[in-house]
Amino acid sequence: MRADATRTTSKMAMTGGRLRLTLALTSGLAILAGCGSDMDWDLRPSERFSTTEAARNSTAARPTPDPRGVISYPGYQVVVAQPGEQVRDISARLGLAQGALAAHNAIDPAAVMRGGELLVLPSRVDEATSTPGAITATTLSPATSAGPEPVQHEVRRGETAFSIARLYQVTPRSLAEWNGLAGDMGVREGQILVIPVAQQQTAALSAPLSASGLPGTDAGGTSAAITAGTAAGTTAAATLPATTSLPGQGSATPNPPSAAQPLPATTPTPAGQGATAGAPAPEPVADLGAERTQAAQLAMPVEGRIIRAYARGRNDGIGIGAPAGTSIRAAAGGTVAAITQDTDQVPILVIRHADNLLTVYANIDNITVARGDRISRGQSIATVRRGDPSFLHFEVREGFESVDPMPYLQ
Template identity: 45%
Template sequence: QDAVDVTALAQSAIDAADDSPAKAAPVTQPTKAPIKSDPKIEPIRHKVARGETAFTIARLYDVTVRSLADWNSLDANFTVREGQYLLIPLPADAGAAPAAATAAVSAPGTGSATPVPPSATKALPSPETKEQASPKPTEAKAATVATPSGGRMTYPAQGKIIREYVKGKTDGIDISAPVGSSIVAADAGTVAAITADANQVPIVVVKHPNNILTVYANIGDITVSKGASVSRGQTLGKVRDGNPSYVHFEVRNGFESVDPLTYLK
C-alpha cells in the first residue's frame, strides 16, 4: 500500500480551493532535491514514471503545477500517464506557456517528438536571473497544531489501523474496513479536490478552518463534488475492493503532515 503525498496539493487547495480545478495528488515517493532548469539550454523533457503526478514532477523541477500544465496542455485535473513526456518550463517563463508547446505523449519505452522550445518565439532569460530559494523544511510541532472546528475529528472509517503514521514516509494512517463500507468526512469543511494519482487511485481532499486539510485515498463511489460543503460524519464515498480493503487518511496543517491520531484521540 502506497501512502499519498499531498504536500503540493495541500498548498494549492489552501490558496485556491474556490477557484482552481481539481488537482492530482500523488503516491508518496522518496524526497528529491529540486532540479533547476538551466536558462542557458533548451527546456528539459521529463518521462513520467509509475506513481508520479504533475505535482511531484513540478516539485522535482521547482516549477509551479500551473506552468507545467500550461506548457503541456494538461487537462483540468492535471492528468499525466506513465510513459508520457512533459516539457519542463524555464524559470523565467513559469507563468506562461510557450506559443507552440504541447504535451508530447508516448507509450512507455517509445520515443516522443520534441516540443518547440520557447526560444523559438522569445529570448531566453539572462543567466544572472536569481532563482527563489526553496523554503527550508520545518518539523511539525504538536504543541502548535491548529485545531479544526469542534476540537476533535471523527474516524473516516470503522476498523483497525493497519499502517501507522510516519512523517515523510506514510504521512497518514491506513484503516482496514470492509469493502463498500462508508468513508465519512472527519470534520466539517469544503471539498477542495477530487482526483486520482497516476495509478488511478481515487482521492478526496477536504479543506477545514485554520489551513487544515484532510485527505481520503482509496475511496470509491464518491458522493460529493468539488466545492461542496460537507458536515462531520457525512459520507464521502465507499471503501474500494482490495487485499486488504482500506482507506488511507491524512491530516495536513498547511504544508506539513501531522499524525491524524493527534486529532482523532
Template identity: 45%
Template sequence: MTASPIRPRRTWLLAGAACLALSACDEPLDLDLRSLGNGFDTTGSVQTLAERPEPDNRGIISWPNYQVAVARRGDTISDIAARLSLDPRTVATFNGLAADDRLRAGQLVALPIRVAEPSPATGAVGTGPIQPPSQVNVTPLDSAPAATPAPQTGQEPIRHRVTAGETAFSIARLYDVPVQALGEWNGLNSDFTIRESQILLIPVADSARPTPAVESPGAGSATPTPPSSTRPLPTEDPAVTAPIATPAATPPSPTLETERTAPPAEGRFLRPVSGDIIRAYAKGRNEGIDIGAPAGTAVRAADAGTVAAVTEDTNGVKILVIRHAADLLTVYTNIDSLSVARGDNVTRGQNVAKVRASSPSFLHFEVRRGLESVDPEEFLR
C-alpha cells in the first residue's frame, strides 16, 4: 500500500503527563510538557514576566503600534464596538469572530483602528500609549505639575495571529513563556482554548525586576584537589603472590535505563485497529504510527487502564489518552464517536472510539513511557 503524504502529528501535546503522571488531574492538561516533572520548564528561573497592564474605564490598553479592548462580563463584539464607536463587523472580522459572539470577562479583542488614547478623561492611570521606559522623558517630581499624570511605561508585547493547528501550548513553547501566563494575558479559559485567526499578546519580561545572573558552567565552585596530589599511591607488596579469590560471575542486573527502555519480549499491547501502517514512527517527526483503517472502524484500548485525558486540537479532532501500568501511556487521535470519558476504567480490547473520516482515513497511535515517545511497533502483538 502506497503511503499518502500525511501532515506530521507531533502529539507531544498528548503526552502531557503533567496530568497523566498525577493521580488527581485538577489542573489543565499540560499538552506541551512544560510543567511535568516538578520543574521540566526552567524558564521561570531566569526571567520574571510582567502582569498585563490595567485598562482604562473604556477597557482599552494602548501601545504605540496597536490597541486592544478588554471584554467585560457578558460582552459581545457588538457591545465593545458600540462603546468605541467602531463598526462591529470590522472588529469581528479582524478577530476571526462574529459580531454577536459572546466573550469571556477579561478576553482581549484587537482593534483594527486606533481610538482615543488613554488619559485621565478615560480613567487611565497615566497618559497616552504605553511607551518603553527608554523613550519617556521623565520630569523630576519636584518640578512636575501636580495635575499632570505620569506617562505609562512598559514593553510592547509581540502580537501572534493563530494559524490552523496551533495550540496555546505550542505558541507558549514557541516564545518560551509559561502557558499560564499566556492564558492570563489573553483572558483564555481554563482549557486554554484558542481559535484560528485569534490575535494573542505574548507576555513580556518585567523590566522592574532584573533577571538573575546565570553563571557559566563550572563557575562559582572551587575545583577539588585530587587525593593523588597530596597522598602517594600505595606500593605493591611483593609478598602477596597468591591470586585473590573472586566470586563466581553472576549475570549483571539490568540498569534502570535498560528497564525503562527495553520493550516486552512478546509485546504488550493489542493492535487498536487492523490495517497497514501507512506512516511509521520517527522520533521528533512522527511520535507514533498511522494505521490505515476505514472511517467508522472501532478503535480498541490497547490494554487495560484509566482514561487520563479526552481533549481535541484546534481543528476539533478528538484526542484520547489512556494511562496503563509501568508508567506507560497510549494515545489515540484522528477519532470520533468516543464512548469513554476522563476517569473511566477501560478493559483490554474495549471499544473506545471510531476512526474519523479523513483522506486517507487512519488511526494515529502512540505509546509513551513517561515523557518520551517510543516506537509502538515494539509493543504490539
C-alpha cells in the first residue's frame, strides 16, 4: 500500500509539473484568443496524423547503383553499402579521405553497415570505371543519369523517420527503402537522408524519345515543325505569279543631286525623337530596398539565409540561419506575452503585437527581456543558440493560427 501511495504521489507530481508548464505557456496568451488552442509549444509536428495523403503520393524505386554501389546525381553521389562493410572500408575503396565519409554522415568509421544502407559521399568520385592496364576504346554515348535529384535532409534532434516522411509527404516505407533503414526505423542526429522522388517526376523524364533523340521528330530525324514549314513554303511558292518583276522595275529613277537642283531642306530631328516619339516614357525602376523598408510590416529578426521554409502543419515557421550569438531583434513593437521552454529546455519567447498578431522566437539564448515588458521594433531581445547548424526558428501567428511569415517580412 505504501508503494502504491508513493507511485500515486509521483504521478501527481509529474501531472502537476505538466499543468504548471501548460499554465505558464498559456497565461500570457489567454486574453488574446481564449482556450482550446492547437499551438504546439514544443515546435514539433503533432504525432496525431494520417499517412493516407502521403501514401497516395507514390514514389519511384531507388535507382540501381553502379558496380561499386555508387548512385550519381547531378549535384551529389551516394553509395549503397554491402552487408558487413565498415564505413572506413567503403571510404578506402572509393578513394575518399580517411574519416571524411564518416564525418559527413555523422557515423563511427568502424560502424558495420547493413546491406542496402545509404551514405552520402562528401565529395564526388570518378564515375568511369576500368580495369588497370587495360586498353579500352573510347565511344561517345549519351550521359547516364539516375533520374531526378532527390532532396537531402539532415536529421535534427527530436526528429523521427515518421516525422520526416510526413514533412516531405512520402510514406515511411519508401523513406526506409531508399535509405536502407533498419526495421525499427531508427535515425541518428546528423544523418543525411535522401527523400524519395515522386513517381510522376521519373515518368516525365523517362518518356520515350524519337529515333533522333529529340521530341517531335520523325523516324528520319526531321522535325515535324520543320517538315510542316517546308510544306507550307512549297504551297506558298506554287501560288506565286508565273512572272515576277525584278527589284526596281516599273519605278522612276530619281535624278542625281546637283548644285543647280539642291536637295530639299530638311528639319533635323532632335535626338531621342523620331520613330520613338510616340512611345511612352519608361517607368522608373522601383527601389526594392526602399519598398521593403516602407511596406514590410515586420522586420527580419536576424539577417541570414532561410534554411527551412514555412509548411503549414509541418513547420509552422521559418528557420533563419545565423551564427551562434547573433543578436535577435524584435520584429515589431509590442509586449512580451510569454517566455517558456520546449521539452529540450530550449527557451521560447512570444511577443504580442497590435491587431492580435504574435511573433514566436525559438532556438534562442541570453534573453534580455522579461514577461510583460514593452519593447520596440528592432530592440535586441536574445541571441541565436549554438547548434549545428545554428539558426533562429521564427513564427508569425494571427491569434493562435500560424501563418507564413514571409509576406509580413517582404
